[in-house]
Amino acid sequence: MNSPLEKILRAKPLVYTLIILPGLWPLWPLFVAPNPSVLADPLKYVLHHLGFVACLLLVIVLTLTPLRVIFPQSRPVLALNRHRRLVGVSAFVYAALHFSTHLLYEGGFRVLASDVKKPFLLTGLIAFTILLLLAATSFNRMVQILGAKRWKNLHRLAYVAAALVAYHQAAARKLFPVQVLWIFIPLALLELARIAITVQQKRHAATSARMG
Amino acid sequence: MLIRTPKDWELSESSATAEAVYRLRNRREFLKTLGAGLAGVALAPHGLLAATAGFPSKENPLFPASALKPTAYEFITSYNNFYEFGTGKDDPAKYANRGWKTEPWTVELAGLIRAPATFDVNALVAKIGGLEQRVYRHRCVEAWSMVVPWDGFPLAKLVALADPKPEAKFLKFTSFLDPKNAVGQQDSYLGWPYVEGLRLDEAVNELAFIATGIYGKPLPNQNGAPLRLVTPWKYGFKGIKSIVKIEFTDRAPLNTWQRLAPNEYGFYANVNPQVDHPRWSQASERVIGGGIFAGRQTTLMFNGYEKQVAGLYKGLDLTQNY
Numbered sequence: 001m002n003s004p005l006e007k008i009l010r011a012k013p014l015v016y017t018l019i020i021l022p023g024l025w026p027l028w029p030l031f032v033a034p035n036p037s038v039l040a041d042p043l044k045y046v047l048h049h050l051g052f053v054a055c056l057l058l059v060i061v062l063t064l065t066p067l068r069v070i071f072p073q074s075r076p077v078l079a080l081n082r083h084r085r086l087v088g089v090s091a092f093v094y095a096a097l098h099f100s101t102h103l104l105y106e107g108g109f110r111v112l113a114s115d116v117k118k119p120f121l122l123t124g125l126i127a128f129t130i131l132l133l134l135a136a137t138s139f140n141r142m143v144q145i146l147g148a149k150r151w152k153n154l155h156r157l158a159y160v161a162a163a164l165v166a167y168h169q170a171a172a173r174k175l176f177p178v179q180v181l182w183i184f185i186p187l188a189l190l191e192l193a194r195i196a197i198t199v200q201q202k203r204h205a206a207t208s209a210r211m212g
Numbered sequence: 213m214l215i216r217t218p219k220d221w222e223l224s225e226s227s228a229t230a231e232a233v234y235r236l237r238n239r240r241e242f243l244k245t246l247g248a249g250l251a252g253v254a255l256a257p258h259g260l261l262a263a264t265a266g267f268p269s270k271e272n273p274l275f276p277a278s279a280l281k282p283t284a285y286e287f288i289t290s291y292n293n294f295y296e297f298g299t300g301k302d303d304p305a306k307y308a309n310r311g312w313k314t315e316p317w318t319v320e321l322a323g324l325i326r327a328p329a330t331f332d333v334n335a336l337v338a339k340i341g342g343l344e345q346r347v348y349r350h351r352c353v354e355a356w357s358m359v360v361p362w363d364g365f366p367l368a369k370l371v372a373l374a375d376p377k378p379e380a381k382f383l384k385f386t387s388f389l390d391p392k393n394a395v396g397q398q399d400s401y402l403g404w405p406y407v408e409g410l411r412l413d414e415a416v417n418e419l420a421f422i423a424t425g426i427y428g429k430p431l432p433n434q435n436g437a438p439l440r441l442v443t444p445w446k447y448g449f450k451g452i453k454s455i456v457k458i459e460f461t462d463r464a465p466l467n468t469w470q471r472l473a474p475n476e477y478g479f480y481a482n483v484n485p486q487v488d489h490p491r492w493s494q495a496s497e498r499v500i501g502g503g504i505f506a507g508r509q510t511t512l513m514f515n516g517y518e519k520q521v522a523g524l525y526k527g528l529d530l531t532q533n534y
Contacts, residue, residue, distance in 0.1 A: 118491055
């Protein structure tokens, strides 16, 4: 019954590859085809790259649920939804690497004191803390411990993290980087569609209940 | 016993070695990466060379190379902010060498002066009396720094040539406008052309410099050929590139970055480790070419030129006038 596309999308090794490869990308301009513009400040390049990948993975994992709500019959969408935890945890791993690189780049933990005073850095710090919390509670057992409803509410913090990351990324450059729009507008549209559908379904259910 | 305390601006030995190894190992890739455009600048005798190639420059002993550790030519010419050619650091090296002509080039002196004139750059350099080399620290507002061996002439000589009237208090510098060849100017976000300004007393300070070259070679296009402003005690964005006009005025010109974000960038833009950028600290800086483990170095007041310029700002609240 499974279509070839669905089979591919269900495969864990493929997802692992797709998640790990972007992390190795900086090796290219640093070692394989050295780019002087990157070598000028290699750590800054690595820092920005890791943050960018973390942000993309966070956005990708957040699109999976809306896609499932909008296309409940689509088998490829359902296949992709199997990887939600893996993608979510890898977003945290990249964020952790990004944060560690930031510490190395700034020369240690000392910088955190001044970080909390600057919205650009504080937003990143809070978003990272949220992802840490969500990764730490990503195990099946945690759902039992917390209870499904509480667990779900806690994991809705991922949306807060995404909003903070959007600001964090926009504030990172001297001028507003247009890529932020490319990354976050599709996510926002998907979320709006999802909310609209959910509201409609609830209303429908309420009407049916009254009729029944 | 003599204990040598390393100065804040000195790089570690390890980073110097890395740089030398880098040069040897990557020369070929470097040329490949930057493509025919920059290779042309480095190798070709004519054509892409900036206008001021014909003037050998002499080291000014007051600002010698031995006092600082110059950043590799490859980095100075490939890690640039020149939004006229894109916002990526590697954009200018790519896009400023695709047909944008910096020769012939004229500069206009205008405004409240007794000797308004338009000069061909070569004629101007000849009139000024040739070039000298000065090795300056260069500190970007983005908290990175380089050391650049500039070739050029003191701005004070240009001011003398213009012969300002008593009411002239400021200089307004304007860069070129050529959206056809400058891809970044095809977007209007910055409001072209780029504009910068100095107070007249800043302009005649001994440090203020008009650069026409680096490392004894004419300025590559991506560094602001054929002539640009260098004010080493200020953040790099004050160093307007590819100047076409210098106007003497009685009021402070509104410089491009101040117009765009007045809460982040002011008129003065003096390097000041105590006044942070709203989004990042200015207390320290990353040294370009230092490699991954070089760490940061402390940023010096007025970028280490306090002795020469502190007097210009006596009584001025530098936290308000950033």
